[in-house]
Amino acid sequence: MRTAIALVTRDLRVRDNPALALACANAERVVPLFVRDPTMPGGAVRWRFLDECLADLRGSLRDRGGDLVIRHGDVVAETLRLAGEVDATLVTVAGDVSSLARRRERRLAEECETHRIELVVTPGVTVVPPGALRPAGGAASYRVFTPYWRAWTAATWRDVAPTPRRLTLPPGLDPGPLPPPGETPGAAASARSAVGGEAAARRTLRAFLPHLSGYAQEHDVLASPGTSRLSPYLRFGCLSPRELAGVAAGSEEFVRQLCWRDFFYQVTAAFPRINRDPLRPGGDVWRADDAAFAAWRDGRTGVPVVDAGMRQLAAEGWMHNRARMITAAFLTKHLGLDWRLGAGVFFDLLLDGDVPNNYGNWQWVAGTGNDTRPYRRFNPIRQAYRFDPDGDYVRRYVPELSVVDGPAVHEPWRLGRDLRYPPPLRGPAPAAWLPD
Template sequence: MTTPSLLWLRQDLRLHDQPALIAAAHAGPVIPIYVLDDDAPGKWKMGGAQRWWLHHTLDAFGTSLADKGSRLILRRGDAVEVLTALMEETGAGQVHAIRHYEPWSRKAEAALGDRLCLHDGNHLARVEDVKTGSGGQFKVYSSFWKALNQMMPPGEPEPVPRTIPAPSKWPKSEKLADWDLLPTKPDWSTGFKDWTPGQAQALKNAKAMAPIVEAYDVDRNLPSIEGTSRLSPHLHFGEISPRTVWHAVDGHGDATTFRKELAWRDFTDGVVLTMPDYGDTNGRPKFDKLPWRSGKAADADLKAWQEGRTGYPIVDAGMRQLWATGWMHNRVRMITASFLVKHLLIDWREGERWFWDCLVDANYGNNSVNWQWVAGTGVDSNMFGRIMAPLSQSEKFDAGDYIREWVPELAKVTGDAVHDPEESGCRPKAYPAKIVGHREGRERAIEAGRHAR
């Protein structure tokens, strides 16, 4: 019997266009292994919403493997130690895996050394290959996109292997149910019912995006119609490859805006490749002097923001959608983040951590770069003095029906008054007053920015 190989699975839970799986299957018997490693990431271990998704996608992926005569082995612990022990137990000669860019993932890859054969498959192009003229990684997205676009289109996706050779003897696997990934007391995931984790749904979502891709440039900003692809958690868990998504919209009109959003994921991994602590450290050191608010009043404001009780309907709708469904509309993510950082003058890292725990698509590169973009502290970001006006943003992007859906206290408020019922004189008693005035919050943020400069 040919020596088996381990297929180390992380955020690449698919059979379609999976280069590590293809290489391992070509070499001989394959032992697919997923290691739940909560120690290596430290405080960046998966949040609650991600764990809910992980349970269901592992279940679906295990079924897909079984249909191919294979199986998914589950182990918990330090990934390097688990893989090393499993190689000795099974006599596996090599570990195949798709390359990842989170700092803890790269550390584990380095520790495995020449036992590990890495493949590129979770990006449109290998991150290290998209370089500036001086040979470094891009820190400005517009320049990155220009360079990446010259390398496009990506190669065609690879089909699912016809067979996945099985080893003569399977190692023992832990039981998924024993990992307690699903919430029980209480079960806060009842609003997640509209999600279907797994490769099959990811491919359906990509196909559904094709006929509406031309409208994406406008519709993606309208919360009430959700003109986005809802592919983000599927991409995060690797249930579909970026190049599969790229080619899914071929021949359906101008898909530039959609593809630029897809490429943003590649850019953010390039940022954390060169700045691995970007999730904790300001991209611009001058903002280390920024006087963030702290103390009881700031803590109370943070809690009100988390619970969607700020008195700003578009902000509250977004935060309640996040808690209920594990996802938030992209335009609203920017509005809610800007409100926390600018109007409330609360450190962006507080919001970043909340999103990390609540988002099913929480990705280290995306989450940290996006928060620093809004906060104005990042290497490629808005100026700190640019402050989004949530009330006018709500009206501009026609968020009335979105607000009525997620803030039931305002469900009966008609017309444009729903964007600012307090100013319109029709705020229901059950809905809170604004925790800070727009002008007051704006002026406080501008003064803090001056202090930092």
């Protein structure tokens, strides 16, 4: 009787999970495995969300007669140790593109070959696999979005993988514990924070679908419910991007956002140091100003829309996409601070923080990445008047300004002292802000 391990990494779901479906189709006994690696990058709020995702997935698998096996430590070592325990001859895993994921995949391939275990790497993290589309001329990836969008929309998407009805574990296997509720680091999250798991993802999707027809008009309005709030679920794979693209096919603007996500994945596959090095080296000189950086990080710059965005991030582990562009542009183009500093804050605090989208978008805003207009600037006050016309978004997250009526809330406010900036300095960002 053949046994397979379905190694779960960025696909915490049972629906349209190609790695899980492949294991079920090729083995009588299937062991879904998640290895809780303590070196996983990200802040406490992401650990809390992750453990909610794992608990939800475990419940779904138990409903189907199986279980989610939890181990702690190095992913490759624990996978091979479990394979020896259950005599597994097949390991399936979803392919990924970050440097960390690619090193893990190479090590896993080497160890599986040594132990004569078949390893199959499946799609599933994106709609179109990162290496499936190549520009004419042989370049490793598309560097401009519009040609990629044309190729992406013309591509044939894979079929949605079947959801397993029943799973059988090897007898006597200890599934291992999850942290008890409330003991997860960061468990004391804001009531506004998203709840992890596939069930929560699908509830969020159902709540968003009535707004899909108005997405093109509403998704940039800061105080509007017109955004999907699905990005954390895509980041952890609680929701399949391929399935979502099919469900949302009637809204070109929404599907275009999924294409942007795929775009940065294929860029990262070709340029894995996207979180460290500029895609478009231009001799940028970044200022060194700890006080300005701290004011930006803590939402105390005196520019209301910037402060609202950063406070939303701290409170919810999420920020409206328009606010992300405004806050990132303010740090890089107005304060003149290194994009890697801001990207590091986002990466730590965002539930949806991943290497391709976080660092790809930061480089786009900073003018070091894939933007064809690297010198574009966002006027934060003008953006605020346009996308928060009544000031509701700012008043929601900056309570000090709740007494200011109407759009006048967007005018800069004073914090009791002026920030004074020293002359620009040249130098690299601190290594602590460069997660692998």
